[in-house]
Amino acid sequence: TQLLEQSPQFLSIQEGENLTVYCNSSSVFSSLQWYRQEPGEGPVLLVTVVTGGEVKKLKRLTFQFGDARKDSSLHITAAQPGDTGLYLCAGPHEKRSQGNLIFGKGTKLSVKP
Amino acid sequence: DTGVSQNPRHKITKRGQNVTFRCDPISEHNRLYWYRQTLGQGPEFLTYFQNEAQLEKSRLLSDRFSAERPKGSFSTLEIQRTEQGDSAMYLCASSPSRFAGGYGYTFGSGTRLTVV
Numbered sequence A: 001t002q003l004l005e006q007s008p009q010f011l012s013i014q015e016g017e018n019l020t021v022y023c024n025s026s027s028v029f030s031s032l033q034w035y036r037q038e039p040g041e042g043p044v045l046l047v048t049v050v051t052g053g054e055v056k057k058l059k060r061l062t063f064q065f066g067d068a069r070k071d072s073s074l075h076i077t078a079a080q081p082g083d084t085g086l087y088l089c090a091g092p093h094e095k096r097s098q099g100n101l102i103f104g105k106g107t108k109l110s111v112k113p
Numbered sequence B: 001d002t003g004v005s006q007n008p009r010h011k012i013t014k015r016g017q018n019v020t021f022r023c024d025p026i027s028e029h030n031r032l033y034w035y036r037q038t039l040g041q042g043p044e045f046l047t048y049f050q051n052e053a054q055l056e057k058s059r060l061l062s063d064r065f066s067a068e069r070p071k072g073s074f075s076t077l078e079i080q081r082t083e084q085g086d087s088a089m090y091l092c093a094s095s096p097s098r099f100a101g102g103y104g105y106t107f108g109s110g111t112r113l114t115v116v
Helices: none
Strands: A005-007 A010-014 A019-024 A032-037 A044-049 A055-058 A061-065 A071-076 A085-092 A101-103 A107-112 B005-007 B010-013 B019-024 B031-037 B044-050 B053-057 B065-068 B075-079 B088-095 B111-115
Touching (some): A010 A019, B010 B019, B019 B088
Antiparallel strands (some): A005 A019, A019 A071, A032 A044, A085 A101, B019 B075, B031 B044, B044 B053
């Protein structure tokens, strides 16, 4: 069974601090995606990583895909209150003929001013 | 295009009643997905369509659930004889088929269902 485990589950930090959240699996994924979800809204895609070892930057957010394509991390530099939200990682089901994504449970981030 | 639109945003219903949700995907996207999300969990896959064809259904989708996508445009998700355990956020997403499975979905804002 493919599972994506995210850690930590909750994270509360002060504005200006740096943080890293993790997404791990025992299975290989062809790609992984990161989404941010605000309360009462649907997830919004932040990035897709495809190649093992790949690093992508989106302003203060840095995403890394593990060399073995079993894990990914999201690092936020100088967090701001606007970064508050639920960060979800997701990957395509191993049976590529199936169109669904598997999601982790997410990391709930709170950035206090 | 205004993105993926879901209606209603909120629905409160009594146990045993039927409810129907609507999703209007991005017009050029031919894949449409339904997910369910409960508190503290990530979204869980329910079903997806390629145009009007329903290609996969999760085991989570009991006989009380039915989804349709007539003419390959909007989709409806109906829950019959609702139970309290059906209370959740129901999310719809769409994608172009050439990006399916690996390049990200566009989600709607969801329909929050509360069964009392």
